[in-house]
Amino acid sequence: xxxxxxxxxxxxxxxxxxxxxxxxxxxxxxxxxxxxxxxxxxxxxxxxxxxxxxxxxxxxxxxxxxxxxxxxxxxxxxxxxxxxxxxxxxxxxxxxxxxxxxxxxxxxxxxxxxxxxxxxxxxxxxxxxxxx
Numbered sequence: 001x002x003x004x005x006x007x008x009x010x011x012x013x014x015x016x017x018x019x020x021x022x023x024x025x026x027x028x029x030x031x032x033x034x035x036x037x038x039x040x041x042x043x044x045x046x047x048x049x050x051x052x053x054x055x056x057x058x059x060x061x062x063x064x065x066x067x068x069x070x071x072x073x074x075x076x077x078x079x080x081x082x083x084x085x086x087x088x089x090x091x092x093x094x095x096x097x098x099x100x101x102x103x104x105x106x107x108x109x110x111x112x113x114x115x116x117x118x119x120x121x122x123x124x125x126x127x128x129x130x131x132x
Contacts, residue, residue: 022071029067036060052098055091059084079121086117 039056043049066080089110096107 025067025071029064029071032060032063032067036064051094052091055087055094059087059091062087079124082117082121082124086114089114089117 036057039053039060043053062080062084066077066084069075069077069080093107093110093114096110097103
């Protein structure tokens with residue numbers, strides 16, 4: 001009798017966990033879309049988009065792709081996180097150059113970080129769907 005009860009509780013727990021999983025992915029995805037739309041409306045109100053703004057939209061695109069991949073495969077796409085980090089660091093470099101108009105040691109460190117992240121994309125194991 002206890003085994004049947006445990007199986008039912010496990011089944012209910014798995015159902016609730018799955019429901020939370022999908023709800024959380026939907027909320028994250030909706031938040032990404034909302035943030036991207038707000039950023040785009042801000043660009044439109046400003047009358048133009050800078051390279052910084054465009055890279056921000058690429059970050060939103062990669063985050064959306066990451067949610068989509070995770071939704072379909074239930075595998076965390078670590079490579080997408082690395083791409084987001086590379087884009088964010090590139091944005092930082094561009095903003096630094098635009099503000100100071102010179103290359104300092106900070107830019108060297110950020111460029112080194114970008115290089116290490118780029119190497120890490122080659123080192124990370126591809127999911128089975130990307131091998132072939």
